[in-house]
Amino acid sequence: MSRSVAVIGLWWWCLVLRAEGLGVNWGTMANHKLPPKTVVQLLKDNGITKVKLFDADQSTMSVLAGSGIEVMIAIPNAELSAMNNYNRAKEWVRRNVTRYNFQGGVTIKYVAVGNEPFLTSYNNSFLNTTFPALANIQNALNEAGVGDSIKATVPLNADVYGSPESNPVPSAGRFRPDILPQMTQIVQFLGNNKAPFTINIYPFLSLYANEHFPVDYAFFDGVSNPIADNGIQYTNVFDANFDTLVSSLRAVGLGDMEIIVGEVGWPTDGDRNANINYALRFYRGLLPRLAGNKGTPLRPGYIEVYLFGLLDEDIKSVAPGNFERHWGIFKYDGQPKFPMDLSGQLQDKYLIGAQDVNYLPKRWCMLKPDAKDLTKLGENINFACTFADCTPLGYGSSCNTLDANGNASYAFNMYFQAQGQKDTACGFQGLAMVTDQNISQGNCNFMIQIATTSSSTRFTQFFGATLFLLFLSLL
Ligand SMILES: *[C@@H]1O[C@H](CO)[C@@H](O)[C@H](O)[C@H]1NC(C)=O
Ligand SMILES: *[C@@H]1O[C@H](CO)[C@@H](O)[C@H](O)[C@H]1NC(C)=O
Ligand SMILES: *[C@@H]1O[C@H](CO)[C@@H](O)[C@H](O)[C@H]1NC(C)=O
Ligand SMILES: *[C@@H]1O[C@H](CO)[C@@H](O)[C@H](O)[C@H]1NC(C)=O
Numbered sequence: 001m002s003r004s005v006a007v008i009g010l011w012w013w014c015l016v017l018r019a020e021g022l023g024v025n026w027g028t029m030a031n032h033k034l035p036p037k038t039v040v041q042l043l044k045d046n047g048i049t050k051v052k053l054f055d056a057d058q059s060t061m062s063v064l065a066g067s068g069i070e071v072m073i074a075i076p077n078a079e080l081s082a083m084n085n086y087n088r089a090k091e092w093v094r095r096n097v098t099r100y101n102f103q104g105g106v107t108i109k110y111v112a113v114g115n116e117p118f119l120t121s122y123n124n125s126f127l128n129t130t131f132p133a134l135a136n137i138q139n140a141l142n143e144a145g146v147g148d149s150i151k152a153t154v155p156l157n158a159d160v161y162g163s164p165e166s167n168p169v170p171s172a173g174r175f176r177p178d179i180l181p182q183m184t185q186i187v188q189f190l191g192n193n194k195a196p197f198t199i200n201i202y203p204f205l206s207l208y209a210n211e212h213f214p215v216d217y218a219f220f221d222g223v224s225n226p227i228a229d230n231g232i233q234y235t236n237v238f239d240a241n242f243d244t245l246v247s248s249l250r251a252v253g254l255g256d257m258e259i260i261v262g263e264v265g266w267p268t269d270g271d272r273n274a275n276i277n278y279a280l281r282f283y284r285g286l287l288p289r290l291a292g293n294k295g296t297p298l299r300p301g302y303i304e305v306y307l308f309g310l311l312d313e314d315i316k317s318v319a320p321g322n323f324e325r326h327w328g329i330f331k332y333d334g335q336p337k338f339p340m341d342l343s344g345q346l347q348d349k350y351l352i353g354a355q356d357v358n359y360l361p362k363r364w365c366m367l368k369p370d371a372k373d374l375t376k377l378g379e380n381i382n383f384a385c386t387f388a389d390c391t392p393l394g395y396g397s398s399c400n401t402l403d404a405n406g407n408a409s410y411a412f413n414m415y416f417q418a419q420g421q422k423d424t425a426c427g428f429q430g431l432a433m434v435t436d437q438n439i440s441q442g443n444c445n446f447m448i449q450i451a452t453t454s455s456s457t458r459f460t461q462f463f464g465a466t467l468f469l470l471f472l473s474l475l
């Protein structure tokens, strides 16, 4: 083989890899965040080529610059109404999109306008502001001359569509009647701009929401009673849900629209169905299907998918459930939780963990073994758990088998770590003490937090980011 053929072959191979890479959601709702630079290296080390963000934070964008990683940036729901003003939308695009659009900049592919804005729990708060925001952002992208390569889309939750109870099959899928006018407007606009529909699909939530939901149907190993629909046998809820969307799109005349799965995954703690075994089973079914471009019965072929999520996020709202803080394919510190082969080859190996993570010293906070007056224990535990993450203590979770003293130590330690191991954070009215013994028990890990950036590296980062921005403003 001649050298040039080899080079072309390599180039082609890279293109294929790039086109078909798996994406991940990078959320940052954590008490002590890994440095963005460490996270980008983690993505690279594991061959992850696409990332979906929930904002457009400068510190994240500056480390993604030059990485070649494709990025979906986002406008939070709280900013949707502001984007109803076209000049404001243009400003957003100028400051958060076009400024990064140069050789060695950030490869932005999508702008997510809002995040699941039509969730029923939001009480229609974003019902009338989502479409105008979407239109303004795409129009601003078009006006800036980047609309061909950067598309605005709205990540929606799968509760925007469904099938009637009388005929619960994917082919009967329709958008929710109460939001049909808004959905139709959005879908037609996406179609006109060749932008994709973005949907978040959660088999875990199907199981969580309904105790009679057949467990096997959440996974991909086959079921004894498939759903029969026009000659198609549906054996898992992912396919059924995705195809319910395809039918809903068909019903509004846009059945061929591109669909991106913006979020899919399985949490590992915080509920009886959120554990390593189920997560392992879910991903061992999902990943080979994605790698094999199997698609769904109504949409065979490649689907662009973003796993949820990259890292655990210990200050996420637990309104939907305690599992919310445990979606990471990596732990809070960037270390893998279970074997996972992103290439879908089912090799029994672990992902590469984050490198050079700085931890706080090996010091834990615990209930004093000789504490006598325990009358104030309850209120101190409550205090700790208000400001730190105690979700692993709940029913069905990793620390649910601790005894009352273990519970207290767990709560005290989480607070102590969240506070960066400040001495004053292990007082609890004289009930607590610091120990250098690892007091973890069984599967219940008493964690050591990662160190937040020291002042010197913070200075370097600040300085680096300032230089980067200065450089941008010169362009
Ligand atoms: C850039 O995006 C972030 C996240 O949406 C937002 O908070 C910020 O206001 C944007 N900047 C401008 C100038 O619009
Ligand atoms: C939606 O309404 C419910 C019930 O009235 C209320 O408890 C909840 O806080 C509201 N949520 C939002 C986001 O406004
Ligand atoms: C949205 O707009 C419709 C039509 O103008 C109006 O009837 C409805 O009250 C609005 N809903 C909200 C939540 O603002
Ligand atoms: C430990 O805490 C959890 C969560 O608050 C609670 O459900 C459990 O009953 C507690 N266990 C004991 C032994 O107190």
Ligand SMILES: *[C@@H]1O[C@H](CO)[C@@H](O)[C@H](O)[C@H]1NC(C)=O
Pocket: 362, 438, 439, 440, 441, 442, 445, 448
């Ligand atoms: C503490 O022990 C647990 C369980 O043996 C282990 O998984 C964890 O890594 C240890 N923590 C530290 C900081 O050494």
